[in-house]
Structures are given as structure tokens and as C-alpha cells.
Amino acid sequence: MKNKDKFIIAKKNYSSRLIVGTGKYKSMKECAKAIKISGADIVTVAVRRVNISDKNKPLLMDYINPKKITYLPNTAGCFSSDEALRTLRLAREIGGWKLVKLEVLGEKKTLFPDAIETLKSTEVLTKEGFKVMVYCNDDPLMAKRLENAGACAIMPLAAPIGSGLGIQNKINLKIIRNQTKLPVIVDAGIGQASDATQAMELGCDGVLINTAIAKAKNPYEMAEAMKYAVISGRKSFLSGRINPNLFGSASTTNIGII
Amino acid sequence: MRKKNKIKITVNGKQTIINSNFSLKNLVDKLEIPLNKIAIEYNREIIDKKKIKKILLSKNDKVEIVHFIGGG
Numbered sequence: 001m002k003n004k005d006k007f008i009i010a011k012k013n014y015s016s017r018l019i020v021g022t023g024k025y026k027s028m029k030e031c032a033k034a035i036k037i038s039g040a041d042i043v044t045v046a047v048r049r050v051n052i053s054d055k056n057k058p059l060l061m062d063y064i065n066p067k068k069i070t071y072l073p074n075t076a077g078c079f080s081s082d083e084a085l086r087t088l089r090l091a092r093e094i095g096g097w098k099l100v101k102l103e104v105l106g107e108k109k110t111l112f113p114d115a116i117e118t119l120k121s122t123e124v125l126t127k128e129g130f131k132v133m134v135y136c137n138d139d140p141l142m143a144k145r146l147e148n149a150g151a152c153a154i155m156p157l158a159a160p161i162g163s164g165l166g167i168q169n170k171i172n173l174k175i176i177r178n179q180t181k182l183p184v185i186v187d188a189g190i191g192q193a194s195d196a197t198q199a200m201e202l203g204c205d206g207v208l209i210n211t212a213i214a215k216a217k218n219p220y221e222m223a224e225a226m227k228y229a230v231i232s233g234r235k236s237f238l239s240g241r242i243n244p245n246l247f248g249s250a251s252t253t254n255i256g257i258i
Numbered sequence: 259m260r261k262k263n264k265i266k267i268t269v270n271g272k273q274t275i276i277n278s279n280f281s282l283k284n285l286v287d288k289l290e291i292p293l294n295k296i297a298i299e300y301n302r303e304i305i306d307k308k309k310i311k312k313i314l315l316s317k318n319d320k321v322e323i324v325h326f327i328g329g330g
Contacts, residue, residue, distance in 0.1 A: 021328075021329065021330030022327075022328035022329060022330070023328045023329040023330040024328070024330065025328060028328070031328055044329055044330055045326040045327065045328065045329055046326065046327050046328065046329025046330075047297075047324050047325070047326060047327075048324060048325070048327045049270040049271070049322065049323065049324055050270065050289075050291055050296060050323045050324060050325050052269055052270050052272065052274075052289050052291075052323070053272075055289070055290050055291075059292075059295055059325065060325075060326050060327055060328060061295050061325075061326065071326060073326065074329055074330070076329045076330060086299075089304055090297040090299065090304060090322075090324050091297070091326075092297075093297035093298075093304050093305075093306075093307070094295065094296060094297045094324070094325065094326065095294070095295075161330070162330075188330075208330075210330030211330065214330075
């Protein structure tokens with residue numbers, strides 16, 4: 001089971017089903033250490049202007065080696081298709097990245113994705129040769145449309161980005177999982193280890209976590225907790241759980257009772 | 259006289275004064291930015307980094323230089 005259970009995105013095999021975001025840490029050093037502990041081999045990164053007035057500002061690449069860990073450029077902060085396309089085309093130019101995470105936000109309060117702009121961007125990026133992992137709402141119909149538009153992974157939210165509310169719609173996530181052959185990675189809203197386990201127990205293929213680790217009182221311990229939560233949830237899912245029963249069933253035989 | 263040899267361009271939203279004969283490569287070198295860690299947009303067009311030597315900067319040009327930072 002161990003060896004056959006592969007986590008494949010865009011034809012590439014990854015060892016960890018936990019993807020970690022690199023934002024919100026106190027320092028790059030803390031970020032790099034937490035990622036190492038989490039065991040993640042994919043990390044999301046954002047594209048921003050170089051600080052031209054402070055040349056000594058540390059660079060992410062000095063702390064997290066893109067040759068050892070897969071950088072997944074995202075479009076954090078983009079509120080239109082044009083902005084997202086511009087960002088990912090630039091990301092590709094930095095170093096040939098084709099695997100990207102698309103997120104086009106609809107409004108600032110909930111940070112919910114704008115489904116129409118997201119779909120539009122997915123179509124364009126796919127035509128341009130990008131492998132697009134797409135952040136979306138937990139809507140099975142939209143997930144299907146994104147798949148048809150050429151997405152290489154579906155990334156439905158558990159709850160709003162950074163909210164830590166945990167999975168709000170288990171049923172929808174399960175439907176999304178069951179209707180597609182693409183990897184389904186729960187993205188956004190994870191608050192604690194049990195949320196990650198629950199996502200995996202629903203059959204999802206992976207989990208993306210940023211705030212829950214970066215903003216935990218102890219990010220290192222939480223990174224480790226998430227690592228095991230994902231492994232545990234996956235094993236639990238694959239092991240075939242017992243049927244839930246309304247009544248008790250004794251664990252010990254009555255034979256030989258005194 | 260000396261002032262004539264300088265031009266104003268915008269780099270990452272900031273007005274910057276450079277020598278009028280500067281290429282995009284000269285600008286990147288002056289800013290001491292490692293080329294393998296960035297992407298460049300020149301007047302809204304993404305530039306192949308191999309070709310920046312050939313692009314001569316002119317007055318009011320807009321240059322964006324981006325890199326990866328932490329993000330979720």
C-alpha cells in the first residue's frame with residue numbers, strides 16, 4: 001500500500017501530500033525550518049516587486065532551495081484574470097515554472113474566489129502550456145468546469161483563507177473528490193491537525209496549509225502535527241473504515257465469561 | 259551639461275534617474291539584483307532575460323522587477 005499510493009500532480013510524483021504556504025512567518029529562517037519539519041516537498045510562493053532600495057533584504061530562494069523543493073507560484077492578491085495572468089507569466093519567466101496555483105479572488109472580506117475570472121484564467125493559462133492547480137469554492141459544478149478547462153488539480157477551500165474554521169462542507173468536498181480523476185487538494189481554512197485528517201479521510205488527495213502552521217504559537221510543532229495528520233488521514237481513508245452503527249458492539253467476547 | 263546625460267524612468271513604481279545610455283542589463287547590475295531569481299517587465303511586456311543587454315532604456319520607461327516571496 002505504501003509504495004503504490006502515489007500522489008501525482010501533472011504527471012510528477014510527490015512524496016508528501018501536505019503542501020505548505022510560505023507566507024506569514026516571523027522570518028524566512030522560521031519558514032524554512034517549519035517547511036523542513038512538515039516534510040512538504042511543494043511550497044507555494046508569491047510574486048512581488050523586488051525591494052530596490054534595500055539590497056540586503058533576504059531572498060526566499062536563499063532559504064528554500066527551489067532545486068530541492070518544488071516552488072508553486074501563486075496569484076495571491078489578484079482580483080482579476082488579467083492580474084493573475086500577468087503574475088503567472090512573470091513567475092514562469094523567473095525560472096521556467098509551469099506548475100502554478102491560480103487563485104483569483106472575488107472580494108477582500110471573505111477572499112472567496114471569483115469563479116468566472118478563475119475559469120477564464122484557467123482556459124488561457126492551459127493554452128499557454130501552464131499546468132494549473134486551481135483554487136476554487138467547494139462547488140462541484142464549478143470544479144467540473146475547471147477540470148474541463150484543463151486544470152491539473154482542483155483546490156477547493158475548506159473555509160475562507162486564513163480563517164482556520166476547518167471544513168464547512170464535507171459533502172461537497174466528497175462529491176468533488178468522487179467526480180474527478182484529478183487530484184483534489186483542500187486549500188484554505190484548515191485550523192488544526194484534525195481538519196487536515198478529516199480532509200484526507202474524505203478521500204482528498206492532499207492539503208495545502210499556510211496560516212494554521214505559520215501563525216500557530218509553535219509553528220514547528222504544528223508543522224509536525226500537520227505532517228502526521230495528513231499521513232494519518234490518508235492511511236485511515238485507504239484502510240476502509242468500519243460502518244458507523246447507532247448501537248454498541250462489545251469489543252470483548254462473552255465466551256468464557258465468569 | 260551633465261544633467262543631459264541622465265534620464266528619468268520608473269522602476270517598481272519608483273522614479274529612478276539613470277544614465278541615458280543604460281541598457282536593461284546595466285540597470286539590473288546597478289541594482290545588484292541576481293538575474294536568476296527575478297523576472298522583468300519592460301513597459302508591460304515580459305522580457306526574455308537573455309535579451310536584456312540589447313534593450314536600451316529611454317525616458318519615462320516603466321520597468322518592473324519581481325521575485326518570489328513568501329505566500330500562501
